[in-house]
Amino acid sequence: xxxxxxxxxxxxxxxxxxxxxxxxxxxxxxxxxxxxxxxxxxxxxxxxxxxxxxxxxxxxxxxxxxxxxxxxxxxxxxxxxxxxxxxxxxxxxxxxxxxxxxxxxxxxxx
Amino acid sequence: xxxxxxxxxxxxxxxxxxxxxxxxxxxxxxxxxxxxxxxxxxxxxxxxxxxxxxxxxxxxxxxxxxxxxxxxxxxxxxxxxxxxxxxxxxxxxxxxxxxxxxxxxxxxxxxxx
Numbered sequence: 001x002x003x004x005x006x007x008x009x010x011x012x013x014x015x016x017x018x019x020x021x022x023x024x025x026x027x028x029x030x031x032x033x034x035x036x037x038x039x040x041x042x043x044x045x046x047x048x049x050x051x052x053x054x055x056x057x058x059x060x061x062x063x064x065x066x067x068x069x070x071x072x073x074x075x076x077x078x079x080x081x082x083x084x085x086x087x088x089x090x091x092x093x094x095x096x097x098x099x100x101x102x103x104x105x106x107x108x109x110x
Numbered sequence: 111x112x113x114x115x116x117x118x119x120x121x122x123x124x125x126x127x128x129x130x131x132x133x134x135x136x137x138x139x140x141x142x143x144x145x146x147x148x149x150x151x152x153x154x155x156x157x158x159x160x161x162x163x164x165x166x167x168x169x170x171x172x173x174x175x176x177x178x179x180x181x182x183x184x185x186x187x188x189x190x191x192x193x194x195x196x197x198x199x200x201x202x203x204x205x206x207x208x209x210x211x212x213x214x215x216x217x218x219x220x221x222x223x
Binding site for chain 1: 114141143150151152153154155158160168200202204211212213214215216217
């Protein structure tokens with residue numbers, strides 16, 4: 001059974017204080033690993049897809065990396081507008097379905 | 111933004127009543143999904159559709175049924191709502207190409223008293 005575990009559950013940072021969020025996964029044949037951002041009262045917003053170990057993708061202050069067992073979302077010099085819940089999901093090869101982790105609630109204080 | 115509209119956005123109803131939630135897309139995507147999101151459980155797949163009249167069960171399908179009579183509409187029905195179905199429901203869409211991720215609507219907050 002596919003499993004996704006995100007840590008920490010919540011993270012509070014000062015503006016400009018860089019950190020990383022972790023997503024550990026167990027899947028039979030990874031088709032893709034997805035990162036989403038979710039703001040309160042909104043649906044998840046797509047950020048990145050990673051397909052194979054060693055792959056990296058960047059968008060503004062965010063950088064996602066992938067190994068065979070986990071993915072990291074690095075946030076560099078965050079701003080208050082980066083505050084959100086970040087969700088990780090995996091897709092097994094041959095399937096359309098996503099399995100989500102429970103998310104990391106990130107708060108950036110000015 | 112992906113053209114996904116969920117209706118209603120909020121609903122309060124009583125135990126035992128039927129409830130139907132609607133998801134409408136303007137992207138002509140093949141796949142549509144229904145998820146529920148609960149504290150401590152994250153997003154869990156209820157049902158999904160891979161074409162008109164083609165649907166399959168997800169992780170938490172008991173107590174729910176779906177229908178897709180047109181490409182653009184995917185309905186989720188709670189035949190007899192229970193308090194355990196109080197949740198936020200999200201619809202998502204995707205196309206077949208693996209480079210196309212799922213895109214989500216803004217959800218329906220359903221309270222069953």
